Amino acid sequence: MKNFKRLTALVMAGVMSAAVMTACSTDKSKTTDTKDSSSDWSYIADKGEFVIGITYFEPMNYKGEDGKLTGFETEFAEKVCAKLGVTPKFQKIDWDSKEVELKSKTIDCIWNGMTINDERKKNMDISTPYMENKQVMVAKKDVAESIKTADDMKGKTVVAEKKSAGEEVAQGEDFFKSATYISVDSQAKSLLEVKSGTADVAVIDYVMSIGSLREGSDYSDLAVVESQGFAPEQYGIALRKDSPETLKKLNEAIQAVADDGDLDKIADKYNLKDLLLVKGK
Amino acid sequence: MDEFLNITQQLLTGFGENCFLFIITLVSAIPLGLIISMGSMSRFVPLKAVTKTFVWIIRGTPLMLQLFVVFYVPPLMSDGEFVFSRMNAAIVAFIINYAAYFSEIFRGGIEAVPKGQYEAGQVLGMTKTQIFFKVILMQVIKRITAPVGNEVITLVKDTSLASVIAIPEILMNAKDFSMEGLIWPLFYSAVFFLLFCGVLTILFSFLEKKLNYYKG
Secondary structure (H helix, E strand, C coil), rough: CCHHHHHHHHHHHHHHHHHHHHHHHHHHHCCCCCCCCCCHHHHHHHHHHEEEEEEEECCCCCEEECCEEEEEHHHHHHHHHHCCCCCCEEEEECCHHHHHHHHHHCCEEEEEEEEEEHHHHHHECCCCCCEEEEEEEEEEEEHHHHHHHHHCCCCCEEEECCCHHHCCCCCCCCHHHCCCEEEEECCCHHHHHHHHCCEEEEEEHHHHHHCCCCCCCCCCEEECCCCCCCEEEEEECCCCECHHHHHHHHHHHHHHHHCCCCCHHHHHHHHCCCCCCCCCC | CCCHHHHHHHHHHHHHHHHHHHHHHHHHHHHHHHHHHHHHCCCCCHHHHHHHHHHHHHHHCCHHHHHHHHHHHHHHHHHCCCCCCCHHHHCCCCCHHHHHHHHHHHHHHHHHHCHHHHHHHCCCCCHHHHHHHHHHHHHHHHHHHHHHHHHHHHHHHHHHHHHHHHHCHHHHHHHHHHHCCHHHHHHHHHHHHHHHHHHHHHHHHHHHHCCCCCCC
16 A cells, blocks of 8 residues: 555656646747847747737628638738738737736737727837727617717616726716616627616727627617717727837838828728828828 | 528537537546545645645636636746647646546545455455555446536536637637627527537436446
């Protein structure tokens, strides 16, 4: 019995140390020498690949009929990466973990219709604002028509994505003072809340509402509240904090794509041309 | 109809990830769990203490948090130098987590075998190893089939937790459809889990029947 136990003890120790070792040494092939070239840009340029953190949402990044990734941001990013001389790699992420993903270098940027706000500016480097966005209220059609003034919000439940620009509006604007606020973990879920009747009004990105409320979708019985719009805001691309070189190159590349007229063309294709902020020369 | 087939196919692709994670976790966590259970029953006190602490930590923290730790902590500590692929990180986290749970089931099963069984083996002149594999093990397997089956079925559904580190498993795919304005795929994804768990349930009740050769 003693021998057997001793053997088990040895095996145990072996397995545990093996587990620790593998935890420390996996996937070395993927890493590049970041030690000599400390700048963020040389890290990206060395591996030749720009890993773009996205979530799927129409019309920014989504799977087309043929199953291929497409959308305004997808095409825009492809053009910009061509200018930068790197290959774009679209990595689907969990939006809640985007800052950790960026910091741990599992992605190189967040480029997915991200609204610029103070908190994000403080934690990340943000590109030139390239597109305008606003927050809109979405409700069931009859409710949407009935909302005219702040008084109409009395007794209504408002839902928005946690930590989103929509949440800022729903909690900060006087218009929502008399309403109850709840938060969910995604914009899609806030629409689901309205659709199922557990909330009355969702505050979401205007751009998101274009994709979700289209004819033939399950949300086609919802509508944007036309009487009220909220302060416009801007979309930007987030890079790791303190990466001035990457930021400069990215901004130049964005301008170059605009100068070529490609940005206009892509925006036009997705009906977003009116919202563009970067104009070509 | 086209849409239905297309969505079924995409959900199925996602479910492939779940199944892959499920199988790898199962075949690795069971032997690892057996080893850990040996450790926690060891009379060598330091080993016993280490194992018990390990099991306490793993069972005492959410699997979701463990996924975050395995995937994000190595690159954060090494400035992006050491990175698991997303799937590898999920596999490591799941194996460790489930091995800890299995180890406790095994320990319970092994300790439930009456002392007389060991003594009977000794009387017959068997070695300790022989006693374990020839006398004890089958009795243990018999006793733990139901709790293991329970754990296995939990594992099927837990695999969808892998979406927190952005593994494109079935629920994540289904949620993408709701972004595009289609809600039903989210609920339809339940069918895949139900079918899979249904098969497992039948399998385990068959196994239990097979093992029911002696009521003791």
